[in-house]
Amino acid sequence: MAVIATITLNPSIDRTLEIGRLVVGGMNRVKSKIDHPSGKGINVSRDLSLWGCPTEAVTMVGGDSGRWLVESLRELGIPVDFVEVEGDTRINIKIWAAEENSSTEVNEPGPTVTEKDLQELLAMVQAKASQWDWVVISGSAPPGTPPEFYAEIVKAARAQGAKTALDASGMALREGIKASPDLIKPNETEVRDILGWEPQDEAGAIRALEELNSMGIGCVLLTMGKTGGFAGWDGCIWQGIPPEVEAKTLVGCGDAAAAGMVWALREGKGLPEALAWAMAAGAAAATTWGTEPPAWELVEDLFPKVKCISHK
Secondary structure: OOEEEEEEOOOEEEEEEEEOOOOOOOOOOOOEEEEEEEOHHHHHHHHHHHOOOOEEEEEEEOHHHHHHHHHHHHHOOOOEEEEEOOOOOEEEEEEEEOOOOEEEEEOOOOOOOOHHHHHHHHHHHHHHHHHEEEEEEEOOOOOOOOOOHHHHHHHHHHHOOOEEEEEOOHHHHHHHHHHOOOEEOOEHHHHHHHHOOOOOOHHHHHHHHHHHHOOOOOEEEEEOHHHOEEEEEOOEEEEEEOOOOOOOOOOOHHHHHHHHHHHHHHOOOOHHHHHHHHHHHHHHHOOOOOOOOOOHHHHHHHHHHOEEEEOO
């Protein structure tokens, strides 16, 4: 059975707090709280698992918080393989101000990892990747990780026949694309990390995709928040405009879009249809509380409402 695996070097427990209106420098009373096992790759696995797609999470954890994260994933039926590191898996705070319809994030850096930890994880990828159809490598790298390590993971997975999707930022993204992943999923800020400039509109997005595709990256999914997304592959560029939804959070929407895109490509969908599934999944994720995955029924309902436009 083909599996979409995810690799999350710097997982977290996402603690989402709902308040009325954010008061900077003053008292904020919490209306509700929920904890989720998280990190960008883990979010992708949780989405895929809920949608009935076989997935496996590979990660690095430490301390009581790390053990809670692993057990929570296993309770969800998601197979987990992990490297245990010194220190505690981080807890990230997401503050959802309902009256302002806005989210504020306070993210910890995560525990420092060693070269031994990283080589153990790389050996795990080398041993398992032949069983994977796709592997999604995403999120920030913990302290102690050399910038070229994501590129090493991409090379190791591709050497075993797995297709690779990279969703990172900064130097890790710049170095990672040198290994020619099959798909990258930057947002507009992350595009700036690669190209040195940030697309602001439709024309900028198209130009960015052309430049990124010319660098040898097979497929690019550029997400631009409520504007939607753009996908470029093999000389074709499409824009996906998602339907309007009643948003409860912006956290995890990009991860759901990545999950939708990889799932669709694995199913043999063409670029515009894969983009539409990505936009539907991202919009569906905006309606959930915290980083709770969206139900597949909602994704299916939103899919035909996505407007796809060809630009090339």
